[in-house]
Amino acid sequence: MTSYNLSLITYLCKQTNKHTGMKTLISLLKETKKEKLFLFACLLAACIACSKNQGTPATASIFTGMDVKDSTLNDNKGAIELGLKFQSSLAGIVNGVKFYKTTGNVGIHTGELYSATGDLLASKVFTDETAIGWQVVMFDQPVAITANTTYIAAYHSSLGWYTCTDYAMLTPVVHAPLIALANDPESPNGIYKYTHIPAMPDTTYLADNYWIDVIVTPK
Numbered sequence: 201m202t203s204y205n206l207s208l209i210t211y212l213c214k215q216t217n218k219h220t221g222m223k224t225l226i227s228l229l230k231e232t233k234k235e236k237l238f239l240f241a242c243l244l245a246a247c248i249a250c251s252k253n254q255g256t257p258a259t260a261s262i263f264t265g266m267d268v269k270d271s272t273l274n275d276n277k278g279a280i281e282l283g284l285k286f287q288s289s290l291a292g293i294v295n296g297v298k299f300y301k302t303t304g305n306v307g308i309h310t311g312e313l314y315s316a317t318g319d320l321l322a323s324k325v326f327t328d329e330t331a332i333g334w335q336v337v338m339f340d341q342p343v344a345i346t347a348n349t350t351y352i353a354a355y356h357s358s359l360g361w362y363t364c365t366d367y368a369m370l371t372p373v374v375h376a377p378l379i380a381l382a383n384d385p386e387s388p389n390g391i392y393k394y395t396h397i398p399a400m401p402d403t404t405y406l407a408d409n410y411w412i413d414v415i416v417t418p419k
Contacts, residue, residue: 277362281353282410283401289377292418296338300411307359314352356398368409373381
C-alpha cells in the first residue's frame, strides 16, 4: 500500500487555491478503500490546520474587478474635490488611494484620506500617471483605521476634470472587508466640493460614483 503522510496532504491542501492540489488529491483518492479512509483523515486534519492559517487578503480595494462602466469625463471649469465614504469590517491600514482616469483628465491630482469629521489623515500628489486607467498613490505614512468607522477617500483635480457614473451610489458596493456606503439624505455619498485647494468634499449630486478607491491592508 502506498504510504502518505500528513505533511504531503497539508502541502496539497495549501495548493488547492492554485487548483493543482485538489486535482492531485482526486487522483490519489482512486486508491484502495483503506487508503481512501487514511487520505480522508489526513485531509481533514490538514485542512483544519490550513484554515487556521488562512489570513485576510494582503490588500483590499472596493472596486477590484469591477468595470468602470457608463462613465463620462466631465469638466468642472475649475478645481474640484471628489470623494467616497467607506468603512471596513476589520481594522487595518490605509496604504494609499486611487482613482480611475479617463483620457483627457489632465492637471495635478492629489489623493487624500479624511475622517468623517473632516480631519485630514493623509495626503499625497499622484505622480507617473498614465493617460487612462487606475492611478495609484501610496501615502508616506500609512493610516491605521478602526473597524466599522466611516472614512472618506478623495482626490483633488486642479483643472476640474473627473470621471463619474450617475446614480451608482444609490446602493452600497461591497468587497469584503470594505464597503462603499450608499448615498443617504442623512449621510450623502458620491461627494464633491468646489475648491482650489484640497478640502473634504461634502455635497452630492445624482449619487454619482467618482471612481475613487482605497488600498487597505486588513488586520
